[in-house]
Amino acid sequence: MALDDKQTTSERQTATRMCVGCRQHDRRDALARVVREPDGGSVVVDLRRRLPGRGASVHPNLKCVEAAVRRGGLTRALGASAGVETLIESLRAQYEARVAGLLLAARRAGHLVIGTDAVADAIGARSVHLLAIAEDARGRKAELLALAEAANIAAVVWGERAQLGKFFGRAEVAIMGVRDEGMAEALRDATDSIASLDGMNRFAEDA
């Protein structure tokens, strides 16, 4: 942990780990860390890479998690294993929490544009890097997606209008735009991971 704290951003970006599922090396940030709990019996997900103990990395997708458990890669790396469903559920919960945390952080930092009209203006001004759209958004969703596509802005689908509304103290929120490029990228990674864990593509391009 102390070592990680001392690493520079560029070191973090170039650090690689091997996935215990597919056995390919990848950027550390593209992999999820799992650790064996000190009691030795259980395996827990540690997305923030803060927990002590013996750790392994796995791609946050259904295929790699299944392979890691069923082909014994996890057991070889940790001396302990877990059920596929338990791991998928835990990974999913942590990525969901990450998305929520990123949206709230973007809001606090003034990097989030909320609501259809504000987002339409921001797209026009090319000031957003990503659209985040509620799963149950209706209304101008198709129009905004077409605008975003024309402006070459990616979009992700996450959450529900009422849930997002609660986050931001409104009755409901159907669409948001992310101004900060780094936050947009992190949000894409996290929502992509959730889709991969589900084994389906939830990207808005297909909606």
Ligand SMILES: [Zn+2]
């Ligand atoms: Zn993998």
